[in-house]
Amino acid sequence: MLRYLIKRSLIAVITLLMISITTFWLFFAGSANPAAQMCGAKACDAAKIERINKSLGLKDPIHEQYGRFMSGIFTGREIGEGADAIKCPAPCLGVSFRTSEPVLDIIERGLPVSASIAVGSAVISVLLGVSLGIASALKRGGWLDKFSIGFALTGASLQIFFLGLLLQMVLVYQLKIWDRPRYVPPSEDFLGWLSGMSLPWVTLGVLSAATYARFARAEMLEILSEDFVRTARAKGLTPRAVNIKHALRASLSSIVTIFGLQLGGLLGGAAITETTFDMPGIGKLAVKAVGDDNLPIVMATVLLAAFFVVLFNVIVDAMYAVIDPRVKLS
Amino acid sequence: MADQNPYLQVKDLRVQFKTEDGVVKAVDGVSFAVERGKTLGIVGESGSGKSVTSLSIMGLHNRKRAAMTGEILVDGRNILNLPEEKLREVRGQQVSMIFQDPLSALHPFYTIGHQIVEAHQVHHKVSKKESRKRAIEMLDRVGIPQPAKRADQYPHEFSGGMRQRAMIAMSLVNNPNLIIADEPTTALDVTVQAQILDLLLDLQREFNSAIIMITHDLGVISQIADDVLVMYGGRAVETGTVESVMRRPQHPYTWGLLSSVPSLHGDANEDLVPIKGNPPSLINLPSGCAFNPRCRYAMLGDGRPCDLEIPQLLQVQERGHSVACHLPEQERVQTYQQDIAHSGVAQ
Amino acid sequence: MRHRVRALAISALAISLAAAGCSKTTNSDNKGEGADSNKKAIVVDKEGKTPVPAPEVEGARKGGQLLILQDGDFEHLSPQQIYVGDAINYGTGLFHRTLTAYKEPVKQGDAIEVVGDLATNAGVTTDGGKTWKFTLRDGIKFEDGSPITAKDVVFGLGLSYGKFGVQGPQYLQAAADPKREYQGPTVDKGKPVPGVKAEGDKTVVITLEKPEQAVPYWLTYPISTPVQESKFNNEKYETEFQSSGPYKIKEYKRDSHLILDRNPNWDPKTDPIRHQYPDTVKFDFSVNRQNQTQRVMASTGEDAAAIAVSDVAQENLATVAADPELEKRVIQGATPYANYINMNYDRIKDVDVRRALVFMYDKSAAIKNAGGNKVAVPSTTLMAPVVPGYKKYDAYPMGESGDVAKAKQLMTGKKVEKLTYCFVNTTNGQKAAAIVKASFERDNVFQVALKPIDRKDYYTTIGKKGNDCDLVGSGWGQDWPDGESTLGVLFDGTLIKDEGNNNYSYFNEPSINAELKKLREMTDREAAAKAYGELDEKIMKEFVPVIPTTYTRHYSLIGTKVGGAFLSPLYSQVNVTRIFVKA
Structure with missing residues (x-):
């Protein structure tokens, strides 16, 4: 187990390293010109561009900039020269090109928002989706199954940016029966947090529940046709024991996989969700940073998203070993 | 087979499934019985209805999907009429099942x-x-x-x-008083197969239970069973004691089965003759005798019966041996005698 | 000055061309927006006559919370970095005082006044503009109660030369230190700030190598906001600065909210512009355009005292415009932004061909694309309506979708090669390009080849002299209210360099260059303003270097309880100096 974790961590670090190099390279190879961006929509004179580039450290060769960025993560660094230098302790992700604020501080502000959305909606989607999927698999062909299939189809074809905006428009602004989406730290105002997060949670939760429902239903139907379920029934077990102890237990590993990967990938999807609900999380931050050619923030958000994907992959693998005795981590 | 109180008695069992393509007549009027301490072998290709029959005895079919008629009397109780809770008491307790692939x-x-x-x-x-x-x-x-x-x-x-x-x-x-073993040795290699069969026989002797052995392997039947039921297209085509069915088979399908099995005592170079064609569709059974399209001896045309009438399962001269075939008994006996003279299938 | 939306979208041109409305637009008189040519174009208060304290606003009351809904935090609130319109408007209106300031007209079309803010007047020069003297008012204080001295103003100006001003405007610094050697007081410790010095506690003197008439305007930027050297913290400067205005920071959570409360050390008797009516001002930075519109439309709870920073969302424009109750709460009018299609003067040499192109362009399509006539109206002039001296004229009268017959007539007997239209390769840029192509190719009068340019290279490419674009779209907003900041930048041929040009038509006419030089050097800016208006018309009538396409309009909502709000013609924002919350 320990060996496995060490090996996976190493692979994860290499993955992240490759992603960081690619992002860095793409940024400069692609259409990014932060200094010109900061000049606004006017042709900047060369002197001003140069001064901005110098202040951002963009005049050095790319590999040097990359080296500085990476070493900053591990050892921290000073940004700027002489008396103007800003201390940026490890793990230093640089400072925002736009506001000169340490990127880590910016990320720290956005992460609780994104995490709140991700975890809350994940809980709703799993509870709702899995139970609906299983119930419909057990009552195959019944009204619940028909409803569930319709729900899964509708959910899969609806997009968060459509449904989200629609619900906001109708529930929040027209009927005024739902609190408008906003983030307040749960430590400050727990009820306000619940209330402000509720619409994103429900929307995203219900939409992803559709995926879970479809998946859980298919998985459960497959498991129900497995020989060992027949065996369980042949033993004379009650339907409840057959469905839960035997069938559900067996479909758990695939459901956990999907759950883990989805949770890991939620940060990647946060861009759309957070833009839709106007939540100041990592996703919205990333969207703005890309538009602004704000490299340090782009790097940080990409790495963070990749980190979570990698992390949840490891977690899912570990969960596998817990759930399925046939799997050994090595 | 004509015992007064067999542990299991199946009478005119019919099992049908409604599907989008039509009604599947998986089992179409099958009757048999097994006593405690005895073993009945049910033989047939896949799709012959043998597994459906066994699942019916366990009451494992979804009653909403499968239409079942006839009687399945386990220790005198018709389990087709038993409510689900009562059925669960039967399952695993009085009747239990051994499946083909223990891994799955x-x-x-x-x-x-x-x-x-x-x-x-x-x-x-x-x-x-x-x-x-x-x-x-x-x-x-x-x-x-x-x-x-x-x-x-x-x-x-x-x-x-x-x-x-x-x-x-x-x-x-x-x-359990009745054990249904559905191809219990198919997934195993030959030496292990023999051990398992020995074990089953051993246990049967110890507990005096009835066994239904479902298989497509006549070799297994000859080793373990007392009686045989040959199924084709959801119907019984030949039934009798192992002795009579294996030595003096009278149904062309049984002949086909026998000639497609390598003989333990035969010549290693002897040709195995597979039965031509495919098992029939259970939704659209051939008219008359279901086996007629594959039967070398079918009597067709000019009002001859093989594709017109379903043959009745009728007792032959030998006691306890029944066959469903339009060929006259004498002709069947002669034809088989000539056949084994050529190949020596049955020892 | 940068426009927030433009700054974010980089493709000003894209927006500018996309920024425009409805084929039904018939009000080419711009609803009387912009300067009224019968009144003074601009007032420069050299004598310090502007009354202090600023006269009370009728009906105003003290108290309440003003809520400002904004999509995203300000890029900078540290004064010397501020260059985007919203930050200038709210920053200088609420907490950053400056040496000089604009007193914007409550009634649209009235003159903008340049007045002394921390200084007693708009600046005094005795040598034609090389040396400028500013005397500080008595009783001005920082929020901690310490008096604001000339030294603090000089330190603040010094910061604008270095890293802490690199993203801000650079006019004064470039004029005072053309080689740009000075790196600001944090690096070049103890060295004098080029061209800026304190004489005693009360006087700031600006000395330049050449006369510059725009100095009083340049100092309205918060580069001249005073900073106490002893309290300067380079790592926290963005969020922890001393206020000199009526409000100070109570709580600032980046990207989330900023709450201001009253600054007890601000004395209205020292301030000719600002008031201090609301108890608190709260910025909510996480409200996008759609939600701003929805919330202020509903105007319930705290949203009743809310200002939407963004224009009304496109999908709600029609609803708002059709509802008289809502439209009462709309702050709308002309902005400094005008849009053009530049015709390369070296490549399209025949003036009648350029005139024909003017007739061919379909302004109605551009306006429709922008979202209708609430947010864009057809333009006929070079200067936007809020530029002092703006003269309303139409050198080429035609219907809103052009006059193909007139163009054909002008083109009789002429043959023109296929024209290349360069555009920034974004969604908006592509839409604008489609309109250009469709307009000019009507009746096969012209043939247009479209040349997309990557957004990274766009301004570099079109700003390069000798580029191969015949036509290129652009938008412009003045940096200070003076014809010089439009005509003097865009149409002075002597400024053309090899790279980094803003004169995208590469217009270069000696007579116009000479006229611009003369106007630039006039000390009487009020008189100069009128002359710029005449020059605008002359350029368009005789030379036609650009096709004026649209003026961008402002169209935003305020809540039912917001009083004293009016449109800032300079920053295209709600002016908050007179704002109050109704009971």
């Missing part, structure tokens, strides 16, 4: 011990500890070494033969 038939996430304990606890109000003792006893009985240790292992940690032994231990944990 055992739950991969639970230990062998756990699964046997579970089977015991369903029907016995005893402590877990006692059930476990019983499970280990059974594992020991079926010949698994170090049973206490093995009980805590998962199915994937067992070899194929050991898994099937464990499966048998699980089926027998409640001393």
Whole structure:
């Protein structure tokens, strides 16, 4: 187990390293010109561009900039020269090109928002989706199954940016029966947090529940046709024991996989969700940073998203070993 | 077979499934009986209705999907009329089942011990500890070494033969009166196959249970069964004692089955003759005798009966031996005699 | 000055061309927006006559919370970095005072006044503009109560030369230190700030190598906001600065909210512009355009005292415009932004061909694309309506979708090669390009080849002299209210360099260059303003270097309880100096 974790961590670090190099390279190879961006929509004179580039450290060769960025993560660094230098302790992700604020501080502000959305909606989607999927698999062909299939189809074809905006428009602004989406730290105002997060949670939760429902239903139907379920029934077990102890237990590993990967990938999807609900999380931050050619923030958000994907992959693998005795981590 | 009180009696069983393509007549009027201590072999290709029949006896068909008529009398009770809760008492307790592939038939996430304990606890109000003792006893009985240790292992940690032994231990944990073994040895290699069959016979002698052995392998039947039922297209085509059916088969389908099996005593170079064509569709059975399109001896045209009338299962001269075939009995006997003169299929 | 939306979207041109409305637009008189040519174009208060304290606003009351809904935090609130319109408007209106300031007209079309803010007047020069003297008012204080001295103003100006001003405007610094050697007081410790010095506690003197008439305007940027050297913290400067205005920071959570409360050390008797009516001002930075519109439309709870920073969302424009109750709460009018299609003067040499192109362009399509006539109206002039001296004229009268017959007539007997239209390769840029192509190719009068340019290279490419674009779209907003900041930048041929040009038509006419030089050097800016208006018309009538396409309009909502709000013609925002919350 320990060996496995060490090996996976190493692979994860290499993955992240490759992603960081690619992002860095793409940024400069692609259409990014932060200094010109900061000049606004006017042709900047060369002197001003140069001064901005110098202040951002963009005049050095790319590999040097990359080296500085990476070493900053591990050892921290000073940004700027002489008396103007800003201390940026490890793990230093640089400072925002736009506001000169340490990127880590910016990320720290956005992460609780994104995490709140991700975890809350994940809980709703799993509870709702899995139970609906299983119930419909057990009552195959019944009204619940028909409803569930319709729900899964509708959910899969609806997009968060459509449904989200629609619900906001109708529930929040027209009927005024739902609190408008906003983030307040749960430590400050727990009820306000619940209330402000509720619409994103429900929307995203219900939409992803559709995926879970479809998946859980298919998985459960497959498991129900497995020989060992027949065996369980042949033993004379009650339907409840057959469905839960035997069938559900067996479909758990695939459901956990999907759950883990989805949770890991939620940060990647946060861009759309957070833009839709106007939540100041990592996703919205990333969207703005890309538009602004704000490299340090782009790097940080990409790495963070990749980190979570990698992390949840490891977690899912570990969960596998817990759930399925046939799997050994090595 | 004409016993007054057979443990299991199946009378004119019909099982039909409604599908989008039409009605599947999986079992179409089959009758048979098994006594305690005796073994009935049911033979047929896949799709002949043998597995459906066995699942009907276990009451494992979804009643909403499968239309079942006739009678299945287990110890005198017709289980087709039993409510689900009563059925559960029968399952695993009075009638239990051994499946073909123990790897897929055992739950991969639970230990062998756990699964046997579970089977015991369903029907016995005893402590877990006692059930476990019983499970280990059974594992020991079926010949698994170090049973206490093995009980805590998962199915994937067992070899194929050991898994099937464990499966048998699980089926027998409640001393069932009837054991249905559905191709229990198909997934195993030949030496292990023999051991498992020996074990089954052994246990049968010990518990005096009735066994239904479902297989497509006539070799297995000849080793273990007392009576045989040959099924084709959901119908019984020939039935009788092993002795009479194997030595003096009268149905062309049975001949086909016999000539497609390598003989243990025959010439290694002897040709195996597979039956031409494919098993029939159960939605659209051939008219008349279901076997007629594949039958070398079919009497067709000019009002001859093979594709017109379904042949009745009729007793032949030999006692307890019935055949459903339009060919006159004498002709059947002669034809078979000539056939074995050429190939020596049956020893 | 940068426009927030433009700054974010980089493709000003894209927006500018996309920024425009409805074929039904018939009000080419711009609803009387912009300067009224019968009144003074601009007032420069050299004598310090502007009354202090600023006269009370009728009906105003003290108290309440003003809520400002904004999509995203300000890029900078540290004064010397501020260059985007919203930050200038709210920053200088609420907490950053400056040496000089604009007193914007409450009634649209009235003159903008340049007045002394921390200084007693708009600046005094005795040598034609090389030396400027500013005397500080008595009683001005920082929020901690310490008096604001000339030294603090000089330190603040010094910061604008270095890293802490690199993203801000650079006019004064470039004029005072053309080689840009000085790196600001944090690096070049103890060295004098080029061209800026304190004489005693009360006087700031600006000395330049050449006369510059725009100095009083340049100092309205918060580069001249005073900073106490002893309290300067380079790592926290963005969020922890001393206020000199009526409000100070109570709580600032980046990207989330900023709450201001009253600054007890601000004395209205020292301030000719600002008031201090609301108890608190709260910025909510996480409200996008759609939600701003929805919330202020509903105007319930705290949203009743809310200002939407963004224009009304496109999908709600029609609803708002059709509802008289809502439209009462709309702050709308002309902005400094005008849009053009530049015709390369070296490549399209025949003036009648350029005139024909003017007739061919379909302004109605551009306006429709922008979202209708609430947010864009057809333009005929070079200077936007809010530029002092703006003269309303139409050198080429035609219907809103052009006059193909007139163009054909002008083109009789002429043959023109296929024209290349360069555009930034974004969604908006592509839409604008489609309109250009469709307009000019009507009746096969012209043939247009479209040349997309990557957004990274766009301004570099079109700003390069000798580029191969015949036509290129652009938008412009003045940096200070003076014709010089439009005509003087865009149409002075003597400024053309090899790279980094803003004169995208490469217009270079000696007579116009000479006229621009003369106007630039006039000390009387009020008189100069009128002359710029005449020059605008002359350029368009005789030379036609660009096709004026649209003026961008402002169209935003305020809540039912917001009083004293009016449109800032300079920053295209709600002016908050007179704002109050109704009971």
